Every structure is written in C-alpha cells, then in structure tokens.
Amino acid sequence: MSNLTISSSDLFQFTKSIFIKIGCSDVDATLATNVLIQADLRGIDSHGVARLTGYIRLYESGRINIKPNIAIVREKASIFALNGDSGLGLVVAPRAMEIAIEKTHLHGSGFGAVKNSNHFGIAAYHAMMALEHNFIGMSMTNASPLVAPTNSKERMLGTNPMCYAIPAGKYPPFILDMATSAAANGKLEIAERLGKPIPQGWVETNEGQDTTNPHDLKAGGNLLPLGSDKELGSHKGYGLGALVDILSGVLPGANFGPWVPPFVSFLPVLPNLPGQGLGHFLGAMDISGFDEPAEFTKRMELWIERFKTATPKNADQPVIIHGEPEYNLQQERALSGIPLVEKVATDLKTLAEKYQLEHPFSSKNIV
C-alpha cells in the first residue's frame, strides 16, 4: 500500500466512530476527533490520527477513563485547578480551556492547571480556542521523560511543549507551538526511518556522549534541550522544559519529571507516583482589557508586515511568521485531503477490522 490521501470529513467520521465504539459520548468523541484532525490538517502529522492507535491502546490497558467526571477542584475568580479524572487529554484539555475562556469573559483572564489527564494532542488546538473570542490563548503540557537536563545523562523531562496563539487581524494568527527540546521526536523518526544521520545537538547517547546516530535515542539515549549544549544555551531549553513541568505538573498535583506516565501502553508506569496522571496548564487573556481591539489589530498587522519584509539572507527564503505555514496547509488540506503514510493507513485499517467498522480507505473515500 502506498501513501493515500483521504478527505478530512471521511477521516473525521471514521476517527469519531472509533471513539464512539470505545464508549465516548458523542460530544467527547467529536472533541477528541477534532483535536486529532486539526493536527493532520495543520501538517503536524505525528500528532494526528497517527496517534489514534496509541490512544486506543492506552484505553485498552485501563489507563483511560472513557466517562470521566472532569471537575474543578479549586478556584479563584481568574484561576482554577481541574481534575481530569483520567479522561482523554484530547477531551480534558478543551474542557479546561472552555473554563479559562469563561473566566476570561468575566474577569479579563483565566488560567487553569490540570491534573489527572493524559496526552492532549497538539498544544495549538487548545490555545487556538481563544482566538474566536479575540483572546490570546496559551497551553502547555508535560510529557513522559525523554530529555536530559544540562549536565545530566538521565531522562527527566518530556519534550514539554508550549503554545501561544495571538489574533492578527487580516493575517493568520501568530501561533508559536514548540517543543522545549532541540528537535521534535517526529523529525527524529523520519531520520530513523531513512537511516540518515541527524545533526549533532539533537540527541546524546545513554552515556551522555554527542551522537549523530538517530537510533541512539531508542537505544536509551536522551533528547537534548533547546540550545543543545551549554555554550549555546541548553540551560535555557532545560529551564523552559522545567517551567512547563512545574506549571503543568507540580502546580495542580499531576506527576512531574521522570514520573510522568509514558504515552506508550507497553512501558510501565513507575511505582510511588507523586501525583495523578499528567498535567497541563492553559489560559486566555482578553485583548480588550489592554487596549481597543482595533488598535491592537492595526499594530499586530504592522508587526507581521515588518517582520515578513525583514532583510532575508537569501531572497527566496523570507522570514516566516509562526503559524502561517500551518495555516496555509490547513486551507489546502481542507480542500485536497489529508495524506497518510502507509504505516498509519495500515494501523487505521487494523483498527477498523478490530472494531468492525468500514475502513476509511474504501475506494469511494480515497481522494
């Protein structure tokens, strides 16, 4: 089977029906599916339906509560803590963001720390929920340990992404969605598949040595923090990863550091956990509490225009505004469909057989 392209609506229907099959409510299944499809539309293929099998396996291993009682456990006017009750992060995080947005309508800003959740997909989905209200949104999550802090050769932090979404008037919103490690795991997997060397500064061996071998991560090595080495500022990447871990994990009472439960169901959860599940931190701020929104929009458009026309090193490679390439891809894939690599297509077919659903690659569905 070679690569297939499938319409986002067909992929949506299939994915949603899987979540329904494992017992999700219609609302939750829609929410979870939206998060995954949005990733595929935006070109973050590693975080889209490619992970559906992983979420289902987590469910099958008893680590997902499919009917969670998601509840605020503590709050003040503009902040709150949420217990995700072991629900899908794909469902828990948007719920948290809804509460943050409600608080923002009432008080100008809203920030929530979430415990007892699971992986929440792309950070951008949640932060971007703020945009339709003309709010600034942000989201972060801790994740299972892969990154060694500066000076260490032990996996202590996840790739702990952070995302900020800022409305930009007539331009696509500014979306900074970044792992706090030097390289995202997805890029590494591509190099691994192709057997190509990786740049020095992405990975170290389990003995803490520099390496360009992409297989050294799975052999027990570590991802390096953004900044890669001490001279180039790896303590900053480590610090950002630590910040995400503290706000997402330590603050609400989720697990943190090396105790964050693994996404893959075949790895064991450590004993004597200090918290519950993994954690997120999300929030929103109302632009109209800082200035007339129209004035802000004018300045934001000027900011984008000025940065896009900054003198490039090469005339054919202009400065990129964060979020614009993903926005353009989203428009394109909404029309032309979502390409799936063979492995993902096969995984989805296996899921279809297992759950006795029409698989999504019947000839009528292929674009």
Added chain:
Amino acid sequence: MSNLTISSSDLFQFTKSIFIKIGCSDVDATLATNVLIQADLRGIDSHGVARLTGYIRLYESGRINIKPNIAIVREKASIFALNGDSGLGLVVAPRAMEIAIEKTHLHGSGFGAVKNSNHFGIAAYHAMMALEHNFIGMSMTNASPLVAPTNSKERMLGTNPMCYAIPAGKYPPFILDMATSAAANGKLEIAERLGKPIPQGWVETNEGQDTTNPHDLKAGGNLLPLGSDKELGSHKGYGLGALVDILSGVLPGANFGPWVPPFVSFLPVLPNLPGQGLGHFLGAMDISGFDEPAEFTKRMELWIERFKTATPKNADQPVIIHGEPEYNLQQERALSGIPLVEKVATDLKTLAEKYQLEHPFSSKNIV
C-alpha cells in the same frame, strides 16, 4: 585602579544619591537602586550599577521623565495596561508588578502590559516581587534590536528576556531568567574584552555569515536566537523573542521590533514610531487558587530534590536548579561585598565628581 569590592549598603547609598540628584523622589530612587543592587548581588553584573551611567545619560538626553505620572489606562478585574509616562523602567516595572500583585490578591491572578517605559534592569527583580506573597511571578520586556530572526540578516528583536519566579519552600525559589537569544550580550562583551573567539552560533556577520569573531556584532552583525541555526531550532528562539515583543510591545502600544528605542543615548531613536517607549509584560498567580500551598510546597521540594540528584555526566557537575547559583551568590555578596571591575568603578567615580558626591571608593568604603 584594580578591581574593588564595596559593601552593598555603601553602593546602595551612593547609587540612590545619584538618582536623588537627578530629581527622583525618595521612593523612586530607592526602587531604582534596589533593582540595580539586586542585579549586582545576584551576579548579573552587566545589569547592575554597571548600567547606572547609561541610565543617567538617557536622562541627560531627555529620554527619561524623572517625575512620571504612571497610570492605568485600561483594565479588567485581572488584567490592565499601564502608561509609564517615559519613567525609568526601574521604577515603572515594579509599580506595574505592585498592581499585578494587588489584582492577584483580589482575583487570583493579575497581568499587566506596560507601554512608554524604558529598560527595566533584571527581569528577575520584578518577577521575584511575587514570591513574598507566595505567588508565582513572571516578567518580560522587549529591548532594542540586536537579534536577527531565522532566515534574516537584519536586527529585528532585542534579547527580549523572560523570567518566571516560583516559590520552593525550604529551597531557594526556582528563577528562570533568560534572554531569548543564544548568548547574552554580557558574555559577548567578556570575549570581546579578552579578544577571544566566541562559539559559532552566538553571532552572525552583517552579511548573515557564521562567525567566531566577537567584534562582528559591533561591526553591524547580529545576535542569533536561542537555537542558533535552523537545524538546532533557531525558529524557536526567534518565536520566543517574537512572543515577548508582541506581549510587551504590540499589546500595550509600546514600540516593537526594530522600532524599540536604543538603550544607549548616542544612538538615534527612529522616526515614525508605531508606539510609545518600550514595553513590558508582568504578572502573578496565587498558588492557593490551584492547591493547598503546603501541598504545592511539598511537591516543589520533591521536584528540586529529584532534579538535583539526576544522574550527572560528570560526578563533579551536578544538575543545576535555576536560581540557586544566583541565590547563593546573593547571600555571599550581601556579606562580603560587591566586586566592581575597573571600568565600572571609574564610571561611578566620574559620576560622583559630576554630581559632587563623595565617591563610593573612599578608603572607608572598600571592603
């Protein structure tokens, strides 16, 4: 004159008397001096009294309003925008932080965007104001352009630092205070003074070429964003610098990007500015709105203990917790005094003569 060490209280008295001489109120002079001395105590020597002459020159060139009418121009319950009225950033930023803290007491969090300010010294001073309330504090500021975005050879962003301060019970607070460029300007100046090559990844020439020559920055080159090059994630450092610029500059209506006014008084301010002065973004969150503070403290102490004992690459170089080295230096320098390099001591002496004050290095003051 060789290096001198002077007690922090003598340095405080001298610095404060300079601010009084140029017309600051007693309260403002104390505040501004506190920010500078705190930098020297914490070992951020580049941001302490070493900059006093620079602030005075800005005042002399008419760019500082010494009796500012700092006022909230817009607000909602938990957010606000402040006009610094061209005051010293050393005074405007702590005022903004006081308002953020007041809002946090009332509503759980408080975030403020500030326009029409000037350089605010170390970010850590402002974020750390939250700590005595057992709040989490944060601060960021834009700064005059030195950093080229990924793909560009034009200075578009300042070193745009961000700081997060988090209480940690019996341990020194977690303080992440970082420039979003690969290297801080201070480190570069040391290499320049010694004529030593710098690591590749700190600076590019004005033609956008890699360089290890520390003089290439002053020759019109650029600092590089955290991540240094595309392969190692410079788009992330560029994105973080952009985020700081948008929240600090675009949001409140300060200048942003290449329009941020230079700190040095001999460089011209650009015409047709899109905003007022430079900008900050600061805030606080009440830990007790997320969990019992004692429970948070227990987890935060465990976080620190676990990270400090992460397996090191070299047994004699353990993992460092952000803020601990500066905390230790602060304790030490509070007792043993603050060392000043010859150039700074000479600058202060010149200031003393100019303002007819007893210079701070009379023999009785030298430790």
